[in-house]
Amino acid sequence: MRALKERVQKESAWVQPLLDEVGKVLVGQREMIERLLIGLLTGGHVLLEGVPGLAKTLAVSTLAKAVHADFQRIQFTPDLLPADLVGTLVYHQGDGSFRVKKGPVFANFVLADEINRAPAKVQSALLEAMQERQVTIGESTYPLPRPFLVLATQNPIDQEGTYPLPEAQVDRFMLKTVVGYPSREDELTILRRMARTAEAHETRAIVQPEAIVSARAIVDALWVDPSVEEYIVDLVLATREPARYGAKDLDGLVAHGASPRATIALALAARATAFLDGRPYVTPDDVRTIAPDVLRHRIGVTYEAEAEEVASGAIVQRVMEVVQVP
Missing domain, CATH: 3.40.50.300 (P-loop containing nucleotide triphosphate hydrolases)
Structure with missing residues (x-):
């Protein structure tokens, strides 16, 4: 390490x-x-x-x-x-x-x-x-x-x-x-x-x-604890089945949840967040920091959600509240 x-x-x-x-x-x-x-x-x-x-x-x-x-x-x-x-x-x-x-x-x-x-x-x-x-x-x-x-x-x-x-x-x-x-x-x-x-400053x-490209190889090598990996998967699964994770108030509001591509993206983005912070390992906070940007555009809302003015971003925040943090 x-x-x-x-x-x-x-x-x-x-x-x-x-x-x-x-x-x-x-x-x-x-x-x-x-x-x-x-x-x-x-x-x-x-x-x-x-x-x-x-x-x-x-x-x-x-x-x-x-x-x-x-x-x-x-x-x-x-x-x-x-x-x-x-x-x-x-x-x-x-x-x-x-x-x-x-x-x-x-x-x-x-x-x-x-x-x-x-x-x-x-x-x-x-x-x-x-x-x-x-x-x-x-x-x-x-x-x-x-x-x-x-x-x-x-x-x-x-x-x-x-x-x-x-x-x-x-x-x-x-x-x-x-x-x-x-x-x-x-x-x-x-x-x-x-x-x-x-004229504005000329960027160097x-x-x-x-x-x-070299930094990408280091990002791939960062340590992700199994508990953090499970947390990433649970966040994505909770967008598909929110009631299963305790968010029964989201019943009828989610038309479709995030795809497996979101799971991959969330793991990669969390690694990059840790890299920018200079750490060789990923923490749950890295996942929580980047999760809204990874998930908000991958969740489809129902007509009921639109009628109640519940956006996908609010659904992501609710999911993050109910999924247990390791």
């Missing part, structure tokens, strides 16, 4: 400098940045939801600059076509051949801005890229660069021109983080830093992609 702790400290040496560099541009929103780092450390896609103007796009673009890797931003609009995302075949009149022109999805970090404004065919093309790490152009399949990560932003569903994402695609996001308004102190700092015509590259 001592040797593993030394490896964690060595491999995580870039974390604080990265946070400091991002903090020169982004005020507050520490939780959002940590969730993005968890995505980097686990290879899991991250969905950020919040009203416009909360620095979601700024956070992703700044983090991409701090990590020296290929970055593409794709603005999702109702008229976007799958070819605009993955690429297409271009006819060359000179020799009568078709050649592949790859789209912007061929990058290490893809910012899918306002992802819930695009039509279903575009979402289907992105789903293949997210799940299989490959895209199909014509009759051929092309692998995407490694590492490959989709960092998406989304406006609340009730805003004009937005559409719910397919459940299969939402499930492919390891985390869904709800971004809130900054505190009064942070808002005052934002005013003093950003309310000027001068702090870490190379190779360091992140």
Whole structure:
């Protein structure tokens, strides 16, 4: 364990400098940045939801600059076509051949801005890229660069021109983080830093992609006690059968619980949380810290829950209250 702790400290040496560099541009929103780092450390896609103007796009673009890797931003609009995302075949009149022109999805970090404004065919093309790490152009399949990560932003569903994402695609996001308004102190700092015509701070590259890949191996090696593993499984099972775990008040409110993919995601995200904290082992607090972001978008609520204005996030909080902590 001592040797593993030394490896964690060595491999995580870039974390604080990265946070400091991002903090020169982004005020507050520490939780959002940590969730993005968890995505980097686990290879899991991250969905950020919040009203416009909360620095979601700024956070992703700044983090991409701090990590020296290929970055593409794709603005999702109702008229976007799958070819605009993955690429297409271009006819060359000179020799009568078709050649592949790859789209912007061929990058290490893809910012899918306002992802819930695009039509279903575009979402289907992105789903293949997210799940299989490959895209199909014509009759051929092309692998995407490694590492490959989709960092998406989304406006609340009730805003004009937005559409719910397919459940299969939402499930492919390891985390869904709800971004809130900054505190009064942070808002005052934002005013003093950003309310000027001068250009903002130019973000420096702090870490190379190779360091992140190396850190992923350490994340996989972190110790998870069997009791913590059982706790993770119980949390997920409680979203499917809440009454069995003592939450009878949730009867009739859950249409479907989290899938086994949620169990895998919760374990990985808990490991990454421990890594960011510099520890070689996972605690129940690591699981509880990240559980809402892993589970909230994987729970379907019934019409009764909608009528009573019970959201999936409230169901997750109730589940965390009834499941015994080891």
